[in-house]
Amino acid sequence: MSDIFKDENIYPYQGKIKVHFKGFYDAAFIAFIPFFQIDSQTNYKVSLKKSKLLSHEEAVQEFEFLKDLPKANRQIYSYKNDEYPSNETIFLKGKAISWNKVVTGSGFTDYAELNKALRTSIGALSKNYTRPDLLENLNAFTDKKSIYHPTEGTFDMLSKASIYRTFQFFRKPQIVITDEFYQQTFSIDLDKLSEFEFCDQINFKDYYIYSADFELLFTVEWDSFFFIIATDSKKMEQLIESKLFEGFLCNDETDHHWDYMDKK
Numbered sequence: 001m002s003d004i005f006k007d008e009n010i011y012p013y014q015g016k017i018k019v020h021f022k023g024f025y026d027a028a029f030i031a032f033i034p035f036f037q038i039d040s041q042t043n044y045k046v047s048l049k050k051s052k053l054l055s056h057e058e059a060v061q062e063f064e065f066l067k068d069l070p071k072a073n074r075q076i077y078s079y080k081n082d083e084y085p086s087n088e089t090i091f092l093k094g095k096a097i098s099w100n101k102v103v104t105g106s107g108f109t110d111y112a113e114l115n116k117a118l119r120t121s122i123g124a125l126s127k128n129y130t131r132p133d134l135l136e137n138l139n140a141f142t143d144k145k146s147i148y149h150p151t152e153g154t155f156d157m158l159s160k161a162s163i164y165r166t167f168q169f170f171r172k173p174q175i176v177i178t179d180e181f182y183q184q185t186f187s188i189d190l191d192k193l194s195e196f197e198f199c200d201q202i203n204f205k206d207y208y209i210y211s212a213d214f215e216l217l218f219t220v221e222w223d224s225f226f227f228i229i230a231t232d233s234k235k236m237e238q239l240i241e242s243k244l245f246e247g248f249l250c251n252d253e254t255d256h257h258w259d260y261m262d263k264k
Contacts, residue, residue, distance in 0.1 A: 008182040010208050011219050017228065017250045024214065027236035029229040030258060031218075031245040032111070033150035034158050035097040035142065038085055085148065090157040091196055097147050098246050105141040108134065111248070112259035118225045119259075122152055129260075153222035155206070160199040162244040163209060163218055164190065169242065170235060174212035180205045180222065187212065221256075 004010050004024060012020035017028045085094070103114050117134035119125050142149060150156060155163070167175060173190040188201055202209065210217040216235065220227035226247065229239065240249065253261065 005214065010178075010217070011221050012228070013221065013256055015255060016252065017254050017256070018252055021230050025217065025230035025232060027231060027233045028250040028254075029236060029239070029245065029247055030250060030254070031159070031227050031229050031247040032099045033152070033156050033225050033227065034246065035099070035102055035147050035150055036090060036094040036158060037097055037145070037147055038089065039093045039095060087157050087199070088196075091161065091199060094158055096158050097145075100246065102138070102141065102147070105145065106134075106137045107141075108137070112261075114138065115225060115259040118149070118152070119223070121149070122223070124152070124223045150225050152225050153220065154204050155202055155209070155218070155220055155227065157199050159227070159245070160202055161195055164195050164198045166239060166242070166244060167211065167216065169238075170211075170216060172211035172213070172216055176208075176210055176212055177202060177206050178208040179203070180207045224256075 002009065004020070018026070021028055099111055099114055102108075103111060106114065106117070108114050108117070113131075113134050116125070116129075116131045117138040120130045120132060120135045121138070125131070141147070167173065167190055175188050175190060176185060177188065178185040188198070190198060193201065207221065208217070208219050210219075215231060217230040218227060219230070228250075229236075229245065231239070236249070239245070250258075255261070
């Protein structure tokens with residue numbers, strides 16, 4: 001049996017999620033990165049997405065190396081959106097908006113359609129799978145309600161706050177954090193950190209957060225608007241009851257591309 005930690009293979013990119021975690025965890029949960037509103041926001045028009053699609057001219061200005069390349073039919077996104085709230089503002093004033101509310105408001109059938117709309121918004125789907133129709137409905141609803149979109153491929157501030165509370169609930173103060181490429185790993189003691197200090201410790205590319213005894217894992221990957229929680233069945237039951245996270249429990253067939261499964 002492989003050791004996902006020693007083998008630096010923590011995230012289940014391929015195959016069934018529960019099979020990937022077998023030997024360490026018998027329960028896994030798809031947790032949605034929440035949409036949010038800012039309590040003090042006025043009604044003026046702002047950009048509600050962290051990333052934006054750049055024109056060729058904008059892309060060349062931001063990425064100098066492109067000026068030496070021929071103009072092509074490519075999609076380039078930037079995260080330099082000054083209108084998107086800072087992490088501190090989100091922590092202090094952000095109100096989580098559930099995927100369920102966005103699904104209903106956008107007229108979607110299920111979470112899978114919302115995930116496809118979000119993935120379309122960042123150019124993460126090939127031409128055969130992109131869903132601009134879903135994205136149009138999503139934008140119409142979020143623009144009307146001034147709802148900010150989640151940022152993909154990172155633990156957001158609201159989720160990090162819930163992760164902090166989860167570790168505290170299960171009395172797991174010794175935490176290990178590892179970056180995307182397993183180049184930097186460090187440990188922290190939750191008993192010495194406030195909730196905001198914990199959230200601030202986790203950087204944009206820190207993809208693996210787990211208790212020092214390996215009993216509780218949170219992991220995300222670079223193109224997703226959700227992350228995975230893995231633990232034992234008993235803890236998972238308690239975690240679901242806590243309602244700290246919105247999402248769904250993985251069944252034996254659930255994989256990373258759950259939004260294209262016949263049954264979610």
